[in-house]
Amino acid sequence: MTNLDHGKFTRMTTVFHSLLAMDVFFLFFTGYAIMFNDELWWMLTLMGGSGSVAALHRVFGVGLLALITFWALMMVTTDTGRSNFSEVLPTPDDAKAFVQDIQFVLGNAEERHPNARQFAGGTADEIPLLSYVGKGVIFIFAVELALLTLSGLLIWSKTGLMQYFATQTAAIAFVVFHGLLGVVMLMGIMFHIFEHGFHPAFFPVETKAFIPRSMIPEHHDDDDEGTGIERLQLSSGWASASNLAGAATVIGIVSVLTASIYDTGYPVSLELLVGGGPTNLLLTVGVNIGMLVLFFGMVLSVYGNLVRIRWEQQMAQEEGAEAEAAD
Amino acid sequence: MSNSTTENGVSSYSGTMIAVNAVIAVAVALGAVWVANGFNVFYERLDRVSPTADGGGIGTAFAQGNDIGWLVFMVEAIHAIDVLMGLFILVLVFVHWSAFRRLAGRMRQPGESRAMPDGGDTDTENGGDTQ
Ligand code: HEM
Numbered sequence: 170m171t172n173l174d175h176g177k178f179t180r181m182t183t184v185f186h187s188l189l190a191m192d193v194f195f196l197f198f199t200g201y202a203i204m205f206n207d208e209l210w211w212m213l214t215l216m217g218g219s220g221s222v223a224a225l226h227r228v229f230g231v232g233l234l235a236l237i238t239f240w241a242l243m244m245v246t247t248d249t250g251r252s253n254f255s256e257v258l259p260t261p262d263d264a265k266a267f268v269q270d271i272q273f274v275l276g277n278a279e280e281r282h283p284n285a286r287q288f289a290g291g292t293a294d295e296i297p298l299l300s301y302v303g304k305g306v307i308f309i310f311a312v313e314l315a316l317l318t319l320s321g322l323l324i325w326s327k328t329g330l331m332q333y334f335a336t337q338t339a340a341i342a343f344v345v346f347h348g349l350l351g352v353v354m355l356m357g358i359m360f361h362i363f364e365h366g367f368h369p370a371f372f373p374v375e376t377k378a379f380i381p382r383s384m385i386p387e388h389h390d391d392d393d394e395g396t397g398i399e400r401l402q403l404s405s406g407w408a409s410a411s412n413l414a415g416a417a418t419v420i421g422i423v424s425v426l427t428a429s430i431y432d433t434g435y436p437v438s439l440e441l442l443v444g445g446g447p448t449n450l451l452l453t454v455g456v457n458i459g460m461l462v463l464f465f466g467m468v469l470s471v472y473g474n475l476v477r478i479r480w481e482q483q484m485a486q487e488e489g490a491e492a493e494a495a496d
Numbered sequence: 497m498s499n500s501t502t503e504n505g506v507s508s509y510s511g512t513m514i515a516v517n518a519v520i521a522v523a524v525a526l527g528a529v530w531v532a533n534g535f536n537v538f539y540e541r542l543d544r545v546s547p548t549a550d551g552g553g554i555g556t557a558f559a560q561g562n563d564i565g566w567l568v569f570m571v572e573a574i575h576a577i578d579v580l581m582g583l584f585i586l587v588l589v590f591v592h593w594s595a596f597r598r599l600a601g602r603m604r605q606p607g608e609s610r611a612m613p614d615g616g617d618t619d620t621e622n623g624g625d626t627q
């Protein structure tokens with residue numbers, strides 16, 4: 170297990186990240202089983218039909234509401250939290266990092282920019298708390314989750330909603346709007362899973378979000394140039410696994426995007442046929458591959474926590490051995 | 497009390513704050529749902545599956561009579577945002593996919609000799625052979 174890199178998250182944040190991920194995954198499964206019921210009919214049946222799925226979605230909705238309220242409180246009421254605000258602000262370096270990533274792929278740059286580097290290795294001192302993708306992820310997820318929670322609350326009770334908007338039309342438009350809002354999040358998480366599951370130095374999971382920084386030893390060999398990635402050995406399964414996952418991620422993103430367009434018609438017709446999309450075999454396969462990517466992300470999140478437990482045990486053992494040696 | 501540090505000196509969050517904020521958060525969440533639900537515990541059920549206009553489901557009303565301009569606009573706008581963000585996310589996937597391939601090329605390939613440049617690692621679980 171050498172895929173520990175510089176620590177990032179506090180213990181509280183690692184636990185929060187795991188809980189948030191679980192909750193959001195279940196919101197995805199329940200929400201899109203309703204919206205993409207043409208493609209995910211089996212999921213709907215598996216979870217006990219539409220009534221039960223809608224109820225489950227509400228349960229996880231309350232969970233999300235509690236989680237983001239908790240996070241907002243932590244960020245405002247603690248020094249550690251408040252000190253994070255400056256870290257999430259985008260800087261010119263983040264724009265440069267994105268450009269340099271493209272240059273790196275084209276072969277015009279030798280290294281990824283420090284603001285893009287996931288594996289820091291010997292360059293840990295140069296690496297900001299958040300990469301440019303990380304900042305984007307925080308920003309987009311925060312906006313998305315806030316809007317999803319708000320619209321989710323508004324559609325909680327259709328009769329209540331009709332009081333505000335006078336018609337059933339408004340109520341249903343809001344449900345559609347809520348579901349479409351989540352599509353960005355859905356596609357974003359698929360990318361997030363690929364990014365943090367398939368980096369060659371970390372494969373099969375980047376543990377930064379699972380092992381708190383207090384548990385990661387910090388030592389720097391200052392005489393080393395660069396990240397030192399060339400000293401790590403590539404896992405033999407990486408090449409095929411990353412190609413498979415990359416393809417599944419792309420197919421999943423394209424499919425849910427297409428399905429979401431079909432489900433209301435794009436360019437948007439005024440004739441909204443919610444859930445009335447075409448029964449398309451290709452789309453059905455694609456959307457299901459997307460769900461597979463999500464499911465795999467859920468497995469990785471659990472696996473990340475298992476790795477943490479193993480690491481904890483190993484640290485405890487080593488400490489025990491040191492104590493014995495000192496006697 | 498709002499801040500604490502762990503053994504090796506990195507800052508973290510205090511247990512008290514976590515507990516207090518967790519309790520407040522759960523209360524706020526339940527309270528918000530209660531208000532949104534018109535101060536009721538149970539919500540009405542509407543079958544949202546296959547609500548096609550043909551089937552006369554709840555979507556019918558939307559197809560027939562959505563004349564609230566800003567709502568129609570919002571749905572159109574979110575479609576456009578989904579498409580734009582989708583394309584951007586695809587770019588990010590491809591950039592990372594290729595960057596990962598390039599980084600992987602720099603690593604020691606599976607089965608290569610485990611001899612370290614600084615001679616620090618002497619275990620030879622992979623045989624230490626060279627091609
Ligand atoms: C990641 C977050 C979320 C995602 C991706 C998501 C997604 C969805 C989707 C796709 C639908 C079905 C839309 C349709 O029928 O076209 C839906 C329905 C719904 N969502 Fe969410 N949602 C999220 C969070 C929430 C939250 C936080 C709440 C509540 C506070 C909530 C409450 C609801 C309700 C009440 C419905 C309607 C269910 C019904 O038909 O009875 N959602 N959601």
Ligand code: HEM
Nearest residue numbers: 190193194303306307358362365366375377378466469470
């Ligand atoms: C719905 C599920 C998830 C949500 C909402 C979520 C959200 C986030 C957010 C907001 C961040 C901080 C910004 C960033 O650095 O990117 C983050 C970081 C991270 N996430 Fe997730 N995540 C989810 C699932 C996962 C899964 C399944 C994995 C494992 C493959 C994962 C691995 C990571 C890692 C390793 C980081 C640290 C990245 C870094 O800063 O270097 N996440 N996540």
